[in-house]
Amino acid sequence: MRENSGKLIIELFLLWPELLVEPITYCYGEIGCIVIDDSWYDPVHRPINQEPLPREKINTRFILHTRQRPTQDTMLYANDLDSIRYSTFDPTKPTQFLVHGFIDDGTVRWMKRLTENLLSHGDYNVIIVNWGGGSLPMYSQATANTRVVGLEIAYMVNTMITHFGVDPGMVHLLGHSLGAHTVGYAGEGIEGLGRITGLDPAEPYFAEMPSHVRLDPTDAKFVDAIHTDTRTILLLGYGMLEPVGHLDFYPNGGRDQPGCDPVNIPLDMITEDMVTGGRELVACNHLRCIEFFIDSLVPGYNYVGYECIDNDAFHRGECHSCGADNLNCAKFGMDAALYPTRDRTYVHLLFDTGKDVPYIKYHYSIKVNLAYPPEAEAFVYGTMRISLYGTLGQLIDLTIAENSQQFVHGADTFLMFIDSFNVGNIQRVELYWKYDGTIFNTCGLFCNDHIYVRSVEISELNNYPESSRLEHTYKSCVVGADYVDMKDKSWAEFYPTACV
Incomplete structure (x- = not known):
């Protein structure tokens, strides 16, 4: 059901936000409701707030992979407990949810590769979240749809907590680009959620907005993020410069990643993973965060970020110690959660990488x-x-x-x-x-x-x-x-x- 809905109200909201007297609420059955008020609008940074597509159109799906069945897609449904009960899902093991971003869907190859590497790294439940029905429209529409996907993820996790005894502290949500903010919305609805990792959180419609509009440290007990494409969208940068977590990693300064110059991109990379070759050329920096995370799962590949005021100071050798309390550095990747406190937020961490696999330096x-x-x-x-x-x-x-x-x-x-x-x-x-x-x-x-x-x-x-x-x-x-x-x-x- 919807309250105060209708195209006229939406148009008034978009064109004259000062006329908006009451928030607009959209409800989606058992997964809950979302509210849009004037805090979600900014004439420069978020000029459009559309109604999300219907839940059925977005068609959020959950696909399980475990070490018992690493290559088999097992569909899970929150409203069908038997689909979870009779799967290889083990509620006593840590659970990783992987969420794609704009234009991608759950079949994109990086999600399969990340799943494979996670299962090699640990005995996890790995759940791919496919919301391809909502990620393919115009960007403003896909942005609106993320809030519904966040409700779907929260509903699934809460179902696992309530009916299968899952410890929310053992649940880790990982999202790329728009998916990073999506898992932030999910975290708002999961009491005691253990961790969120934002993989180059998207900039357009999220930068310079209030914390509840984007991923932020309150969305889970521990939030970390990696920023690899922090040029403004005006310069074809898709990721946020703004920190969003307890720990924010900026490899190579967070802006231009080695090997992402078009002349250095191998031909097999252009056709292997992407919808079009052109997308790889323009989104290489934005996608490189995923490669670094996959790389960090390899035994012995220890990426350690050091807190530093900027990249120049880091390269001058001014930031070279973790400190006696280990607060001045952190491991990147799954072990980032070893950071000893949650009292600090927006810790700015730097390290460098190479231009080829393996990327570790x-x-x-x-x-x-x-x-x-x-x-x-x-x-x-x-x-x-x-x-x-x-x-x-x-x-x-x-x-x-x-x-x-x-x-x-x-x-x-x-x-x-x-x-x-x-x-x-x-x-x-x-x-x-x-x-x-x-x-x-x-x-x-x-x-x-x-x-x-x-x-x-x-x-x-x-x-x-x-x-x-x-x-x-x-x-x-x-x-x-x-x-x-x-x-x-x-x-x-x-x-x-x-x-x-």
Whole structure:
């Protein structure tokens, strides 16, 4: 049933929202009702609020996959308890709901791949939510339909709680794009919902709107999100820059993902997953969040995001510790829930990826400790390169300070480099120094261009928690001396065994 409905009221609502006296309510039988009031309208950010399509037209379906039947589609119906009771659904196991976004449906290949990888990762009930009947119209209509899909998901989860004893804390809703806000609406109707993951939540009609209009941290006990396409929609960006969760991950700064330049997209990717090849070209950044999440499910692929003010500061090495309380970093992926508190929200976390599968990159923090002998300048400017030799291999002649920067004698300087290779336990470090005698220095020809290095400490940032990062931190010193005097354009060696 509907109250105060009709096209005239809708048109008045769209054209003259100040004339709206009472909210408009739409009800959908046993799944409940939605309300549209003036808080859902904004002349710039949300200019259209349509009536959702009929429930039958949206045709939300729930398809179960388990380890017992990983490839078989088993349909579940909230109003048919036997469809759940006699399936392989196990109410004692964690349950993952996967929700697609605009234009997609439940048969899109990324949902099948994510299902396969989730079942390899853990013994879950994985339920694909197919609302393809409501995702294919115009975007404004699909946006309206998400609220009905949210009611459908909440009704299914609550049915499982009431009739099968499911612990809502063991239910995890994952949604991509429009699906991210859809699971937010679902979470509003599920008491004690454990977790929501937003995969690049959609920007249009949601950015700059009140929190109840979009995904937000109150929608579940724990909400995390990954942002990979945060250019404004005016620049063909589909995802939100605005944080929406307890934890918000911004890989590669959240904007342009490596490998998403059209010239770098393989032909098989263009035709494999998408409705059209053109969609892959324009939505690569928006879809890359799914690839990162799938990648993170592989054993040993530890993505760790670090809290940092911005991407430039992160690459300067300014954000390299989880802190004693492990609040300054978090694992990305399923283990993000290990974050030790729910008191903080909108924690801005950064990490980098590569452009090819596997996307994981190894992040190395470098602490260069300088001595301050009498002949040294108080500070010098220059650049550095490094070579690492470890138990798993070596990385040779990598730039760690490409642009000239200040090194203060008697203090520590933090740097960073990122590579696809993990060298293992570090056994030797080589450091290269190149002095910069340009306008940064005021002492001209009489400057001492040497740098005096006491030790080099390498920390592998792909380790969580802080205790694990410290276990994978290797300090190397110069042999037979307190420090090494490095002249301009010279290399020096450092060994862990030389540190006292």
